[in-house]
Amino acid sequence: MFDFPPPQIFLQLSLNGALGGAMYGVAAVGLSLIFGTMRLIFLAQGAMIILAAYFVRALFQSFGIDPFLSLVIVVPVGLAAGWLIYQGLFRKAAVEEDRNISLLIAVGLMFLAENLMTVIWGGNTAGVVTSYTASGIHILGIRTSFTRTMGFLIALAGTGLVMLFLRKTLVGKAVRAASEDITAASLMGISPHRVNAIAFAVGIALAGAAGVAVATTFPFNPFAGFIFSLKALVALALGGIGSVAGALAGGIILGLIEAYVQFFVGGSWTNAVAYGVFLAVLMFKPEGLFGRPYKKA
Amino acid sequence: MANRLLEVSDLEVAYGDVRALWGVSIHVEAGSVVAIVGANGAGKTTLLRAISGLLPVRRGTIALGGASLAGPAPEAIARMGIAHVPEGRGLFRQMTVLENLELGAFQPKARANMRQALDKAYALFPRLKERAGQKAGSLSGGEQQMLAIARATMSDPKLLILDEPSIGLSPLVVQQMFSLIETLHRQGVTILLVEQNIHQALKIADYAFVLKTGEIAMQGTGAELIADPEIQKAYMGVLEL
Numbered sequence: 001m002f003d004f005p006p007p008q009i010f011l012q013l014s015l016n017g018a019l020g021g022a023m024y025g026v027a028a029v030g031l032s033l034i035f036g037t038m039r040l041i042f043l044a045q046g047a048m049i050i051l052a053a054y055f056v057r058a059l060f061q062s063f064g065i066d067p068f069l070s071l072v073i074v075v076p077v078g079l080a081a082g083w084l085i086y087q088g089l090f091r092k093a094a095v096e097e098d099r100n101i102s103l104l105i106a107v108g109l110m111f112l113a114e115n116l117m118t119v120i121w122g123g124n125t126a127g128v129v130t131s132y133t134a135s136g137i138h139i140l141g142i143r144t145s146f147t148r149t150m151g152f153l154i155a156l157a158g159t160g161l162v163m164l165f166l167r168k169t170l171v172g173k174a175v176r177a178a179s180e181d182i183t184a185a186s187l188m189g190i191s192p193h194r195v196n197a198i199a200f201a202v203g204i205a206l207a208g209a210a211g212v213a214v215a216t217t218f219p220f221n222p223f224a225g226f227i228f229s230l231k232a233l234v235a236l237a238l239g240g241i242g243s244v245a246g247a248l249a250g251g252i253i254l255g256l257i258e259a260y261v262q263f264f265v266g267g268s269w270t271n272a273v274a275y276g277v278f279l280a281v282l283m284f285k286p287e288g289l290f291g292r293p294y295k296k297a
Numbered sequence: 298m299a300n301r302l303l304e305v306s307d308l309e310v311a312y313g314d315v316r317a318l319w320g321v322s323i324h325v326e327a328g329s330v331v332a333i334v335g336a337n338g339a340g341k342t343t344l345l346r347a348i349s350g351l352l353p354v355r356r357g358t359i360a361l362g363g364a365s366l367a368g369p370a371p372e373a374i375a376r377m378g379i380a381h382v383p384e385g386r387g388l389f390r391q392m393t394v395l396e397n398l399e400l401g402a403f404q405p406k407a408r409a410n411m412r413q414a415l416d417k418a419y420a421l422f423p424r425l426k427e428r429a430g431q432k433a434g435s436l437s438g439g440e441q442q443m444l445a446i447a448r449a450t451m452s453d454p455k456l457l458i459l460d461e462p463s464i465g466l467s468p469l470v471v472q473q474m475f476s477l478i479e480t481l482h483r484q485g486v487t488i489l490l491v492e493q494n495i496h497q498a499l500k501i502a503d504y505a506f507v508l509k510t511g512e513i514a515m516q517g518t519g520a521e522l523i524a525d526p527e528i529q530k531a532y533m534g535v536l537e538l
Contacts, residue, residue: 173396173400174400177396180389180392183351183387186372187372187383188404190400191370192372
C-alpha cells in the first residue's frame with residue numbers, strides 16, 4: 001500500500017528544488033542576455049561558472065578570503081572578462097554575422113576552459129569547506145543549509161540587479177532595444193558591438209556570482225559545467241527566451257521538477273524527465289511558459 | 298548650389314549580382330523637403346538604406362555636409378546627424394512609448410538635451426504624452442508612425458529620412474501625417490521623403506526626384522512635376538482612382 005508522505009516532505013522538496021533551481025536560473029539569465037543581442041547559445045556559460053567556482057576556491061585557500069566576500073572581486077573580474085571575451089573572440093564573427101562560427105567558438109572556449117582547469121587544479125571533485133558549511137537553518141519543520149540559502153539570495157539579487165539595469169538605465173534600454181531589433185537600434189546610433197560586449201560582460205559577471213554559490217554549495221569538477229549549460233538551456237526554454245525574470249523562474253521550475261522526480265520516481269529519472277520537459281516545451285510552447293514570441297533576427 | 302546638405306553622386310548599389318541603383322545622383326538643400334517618388338521596386342528604399350549605411354555602396358559617393366557616408370557603420374552615420382525612419386517604422390514594440398523616445402536620444406550629443414527634446418516632441422505629438430507608459434506595439438498604426446517620427450526628431454538630426462510614412466494609414470491619418478511633415482519643415486528640419494502617395498508628396502516637396510528601375514528619370518520642383526503630363530499619366534492616373 002502506498003503511504004502518502006507527510007506534508008512537510010512537500011515543503012522540504014519545494015525548498016530544495018527552488019534553492020537548487022535558482023542556480024540553473026541565474027545561469028539561464030546569462031544565456032538569455034547573450035542570446036538576446038547575439039542570437040548565440042553561449043554553451044560555455046556553465047564552464048565559466050565552474051571556472052569562477054575554482055577562482056573562489058583559490059581565493060579562499062591561498063588568501064583566506066571568505067567565499068561570499070569574494071563576490072566583490074569575482075563580479076568585477078567577470079565584467080572585465082566578459083568584455084574581453086567578446087572583443088577578443090566573438091567580435092570578428094559578429095561582424096561577419098556568422099552564428100555557426102560564434103557557436104563553434106563558444107564550444108571551443110568551453111573545452112579550453114575545462115582542460116585548463118584540469119591542468120591547473122586536477123580533475124578530481126573539489127569543494128570549499130568553511131566554518132559555516134555544515135550549519136543549517138530550521139523553520140516550520142523543514143531544514144536547509146546556510147550556504148544554499150545564501151546561494152538562492154545571490155541568484156535573486158543578481159537577477160534583480162540585471163533587471164534594474166535593463167529597465168532603468170539608458171544603456172540597459174539600448175540592450176533591450178538591440179535584442180528586439182538590432183537594425184533599428186543601429187539607426188538610433190546604438191553600436192551592436194557595444195551592446196554585445198555589455199551583454200557578455202553582464203553575463204559573465206553573473207557566471208561569477210553563480211560560481212560563488214556553486215563553490216559554497218556543491219562539490220564540483222572541471223567538467224561539471226557542460227551539464228550546467230544544458231540545464232540552463234532547459235530553464236531558458238521553460239521561461240521563454242527574452243525574459244530575464246522568466247529565465248530565473250524557468251530555473252526554479254526545473255529545480256522543482258528535479259526534486260519531485262528524484263523523490264517520487266527515482267534519481268536516475270531526473271535527467272530524462274528534465275530533457276523530456278525541454279522537448280515538450282519546445283514542441284508545444286516554444287515561446288516558453290511566460291515568454292512572448294520573439295522576432296527572429 | 299545654395300547650401301547643399303546631402304549630395305549623392307553616381308551611386309551604385311547591388312544585392313549580390315543584381316544591381317538595384319545605376320548611377321543615381323540626388324541632392325538635398327538644407328532646410329528643404331525633398332521627395333523621391335516612383336513605382337514599387339524602383340529602388341527608393343534601397344537609396345535610403347544606402348544613405349544611412351544599411352547597404353554597402355558599390356560605386357559613387359554620399360556626403361553629408363562634406364563628410365563621406367559611404368563606409369561608416371549605420372550607428373556612426375546616425376551620430377553624424379542622420380535620423381532614418383525605416384520601412385515598417387522600426388519601433389521597439391515591447392518597449393514603452395517613453396522608452397522608444399529616450400532611445401531616439403541615445404547618442405551622447407542628444408542625451409544631454411533629452412529633457413528639452415522630449416518636451417518638444419510631446420508638444421508636437423500630444424497623443425504620445427498620454428500614451429507614454431504604453432507599449433509601442435499597442436498603439437494604432439497612425440500613432441506608431443507618429444512615434445517613429447517623434448523618436449527620429451529626438452536627436453535633433455541634420456537630415457530626417459522618412460520611408461513611406463503614409464503606408465497602411467487611413468486617408469484621414471495620411472492628411473495628419475503630411476501636415477505634420479509640413480510643420481517639421483517650418484521648424485527648419487531638413488527632410489528626405491520616399492512616398493508612393495505621389496500627389497501628396499509632390500505637393501509638400503520643394504524638390505523631387507523620380508526614380509525608375511534604379512535610375513533618376515526626372516527631377517524638378519514639386520510644382521513642376523505635378524504639372525508634368527508624363528508624371529500625371531504614368532503615376533497619378535493610377536493613384537487618383
